[in-house]
Every structure is written in structure tokens, then in C-alpha cells.
Amino acid sequence: MPSRYNIIISGTASTPTLILNTYTSALIALDDETDEETVRSILARPLTRETDTPASAKTIATLSRNGFLVESERDERAEINLRGELGRYRSRQVMLTILPTLRCNFSCDYCFEAHPDENMTPEVEDGIVRYVQSVRRDYDSLFVTWFGGEPLLRLSVIRSLAPKLQAVFSHYSSTIITNGFLMRRQASRHLLDAGVSSAQITMDGPELFHEARRPHVDGVPTYARILENIHDACELDLAVSVRVNMDRKMAKAPESMARLIADVYDASGGRAVPYFSPVFGYENAPDFSTGNRTKSLCMIPQHHLGSPAVRAACSTAC
Numbered sequence: 001m002p003s004r005y006n007i008i009i010s011g012t013a014s015t016p017t018l019i020l021n022t023y024t025s026a027l028i029a030l031d032d033e034t035d036e037e038t039v040r041s042i043l044a045r046p047l048t049r050e051t052d053t054p055a056s057a058k059t060i061a062t063l064s065r066n067g068f069l070v071e072s073e074r075d076e077r078a079e080i081n082l083r084g085e086l087g088r089y090r091s092r093q094v095m096l097t098i099l100p101t102l103r104c105n106f107s108c109d110y111c112f113e114a115h116p117d118e119n120m121t122p123e124v125e126d127g128i129v130r131y132v133q134s135v136r137r138d139y140d141s142l143f144v145t146w147f148g149g150e151p152l153l154r155l156s157v158i159r160s161l162a163p164k165l166q167a168v169f170s171h172y173s174s175t176i177i178t179n180g181f182l183m184r185r186q187a188s189r190h191l192l193d194a195g196v197s198s199a200q201i202t203m204d205g206p207e208l209f210h211e212a213r214r215p216h217v218d219g220v221p222t223y224a225r226i227l228e229n230i231h232d233a234c235e236l237d238l239a240v241s242v243r244v245n246m247d248r249k250m251a252k253a254p255e256s257m258a259r260l261i262a263d264v265y266d267a268s269g270g271r272a273v274p275y276f277s278p279v280f281g282y283e284n285a286p287d288f289s290t291g292n293r294t295k296s297l298c299m300i301p302q303h304h305l306g307s308p309a310v311r312a313a314c315s316t317a318c
């Protein structure tokens with residue numbers, strides 16, 4: 001049967017139709033009209049042995065291999081939940097998210113963060129090192145996500161803290177979540193030197209969408225420069241993934257997403273492909289699936305909310 005995570009992005013005169021599976025991240029371009037018709041018809045209905053004709057068998061095999069078709073008894077949503085839960089408990093890896101600064105050089109309309117003028121102090125850096133030393137005995141490796149605000153506004157913190165953490169854990173790896181604007185070639189080199197092997201950059205659609213939804217605080221354009229930075233990072237072998245925050249407006253303009261995919265593909269020499277994530281409702285932004293705004297962004301899974309201990313530990317009164 002078709003996966004519940006399939007998205008079909010219709011082609012235009014100059015771009016092919018794309019099919020994307022947001023669970024496996026598989027992306028297939030359909031150049032040929034006959035292929036497109038076959039694929040659309042296969043994905044439009046539950047598959048039975050009778051419909052598995054020799055003519056479509058090869059296509060069905062490709063779609064199955066890439067997760068566009070799944071066995072009828074599979075529950076993909078349950079699998080995703082289970083993976084998340086297992087990942088939390090079985091790891092011998094300590095995972096830290098470190099914010100070198102709370103400031104940001106963008107002012108995205110859906111951002112849920114306040115951006116006070118606060119940077120990480122040397123005392124906090126020392127505290128992190130002491131914490132990592134204190135858990136060293138219980139773990140084999142350390143994984144760090146550099147986050148913000150915009151973490152590249154304080155690249156100096158990453159450069160100073162990373163070697164100290166690597167001195168504690170020889171098995172060390174890290175990634176950065178950034179808006180990509182400051183990730184110039186030299187910054188990418190510094191990141192690689194600091195053990196950062198991958199970067200997640202958010203781009204919200206092709207140029208006009210992106211500039212409108214993710215404006216720089218000084219109003220300068222960012223789209224072309226981010227693509228340039230992706231190009232340089234990929235050349236240096238820093239792995240780049242491009243996240244697209246999907247809201248309802250963008251879902252109504254799927255053809256423009258093909259433009260973004262093509263731009264990122266060209267800039268990265270085919271090494272980076274955008275993936276799509278729904279926007280969760282907050283006071284600034286309507287929820288992708290319900291269209292509602294909420295006052296607070298609760299990250300606690302629904303099934304834990306009944307627990308008095310969880311509610312007591314929560315700092316917000318949502």
C-alpha cells in the first residue's frame with residue numbers, strides 16, 4: 001500500500017514531477033509522462049496482487065525499495081515513535097545541545113525564540129567541560145549539536161569549547177543547526193577543524209518565499225549567499241542538509257518547491273537535497289495540520305502529559 005508519508009510535487013513546463021517520501025527521504029524525479037501516469041496510479045490506491053502486473057512490476061519494486069509502498073500490516077507512524085523512544089534509552093552516547101548565543105541575525109515570522117542579547121560566558125564554557133568530565137565514566141562517546149539563536153554569531157565559542165570537549169571524549173562528533181548566512185568558506189573550515197561534520201541549514205522555499213519568511217534583521221538578501229555557502233561547504237566535505245519548514249501557504253505552491261530543490265541541487269553539486277518539516281502551531285504561526293495557533297510550544301509527548309512528575313518538572317504552565 002502507499003506510504004502515508006508520500007508527497008507528490010507536480011512538475012511544470014521546465015521541471016519534472018517529484019515524488020518525495022518524508023520517512024525515508026527518498027526523492028524521485030519523473031521525467032517521462034508514461035512513468036508519471038503509472039506512478040500516480042500506483043500511489044493513488046491500495047496495491048493488490050492483481051494490480052501488480054508485469055508492466056508495473058519494475059516500478060513497484062523501485063517504489064517499494066524507496067519506501068513509497070509499504071506492506072499493508074506496517075504501521076509507519078508507530079515505527080517512528082518507537083525509534084524515537086528506543087534512541088533515548090539505549091545509547092552509550094551522551095548528547096548535548098549547546099547554545100553559544102541566544103542572539104540571531106534573522107527574524108523569521110514563525111520563530112518561537114526570544115533573542116536576548118546574551119552570549120555564552122567563559123564560566124558557562126567551563127561548567128560544560130566540568131559536566132562532560134563528570135559523565136565521562138558512564139558513556140563511550142559525545143555528540144554535540146550547536147544551536148542558537150544563530151550559533152555562528154559566536155563561532156569563537158565553538159572553536160574554543162570543541163577542543164576541550166574532544167580532550168574528554170576521544171569519540172566525539174558534532175553537527176550545527178544554522179541559518180547558513182555566516183557559513184562562509186572560512187567558517188566552514190573552522191567548523192570542520194572543530195569536529196563539526198554536518199550542518200543543517202533552513203531555507204523556506206525558493207528566493208521570494210525565503211526572503212519573505214526568513215528575513216535578515218538588517219533587511220539584506222540572504223538566499224543567494226546561503227546557496228553560495230552551501231556550495232563551498234559541500235566542496236570542503238562538510239555534509240549539508242537543507243530543512244524546509246512547511247506551512248499551509250507553501251503547501252499550496254508545490255511547484256515553487258521544485259525550484260528550491262533544483263537550486264540546492266545545483267549549488268551543492270547534487271550532495272544536498274531539501275527535506276520538508278511541518279511548522280507546529282505557535283502564537284506567530286498556524287499549525288501545518290490543524291491551522292491553529294497555540295500559546296506555548298509543548299515538546300512533551302502527549303502520552304507523558306498525564307504524569308504528575310512530568311507536569312511538576314515542566315516550567316511552563318500550558
Ligand code: SF4
Nearest residue numbers: 104106107108111179
Ligand atoms: S534563524 Fe532560527 S533562531 Fe533565527 S529567527 Fe529564524 S528560526 Fe529563529
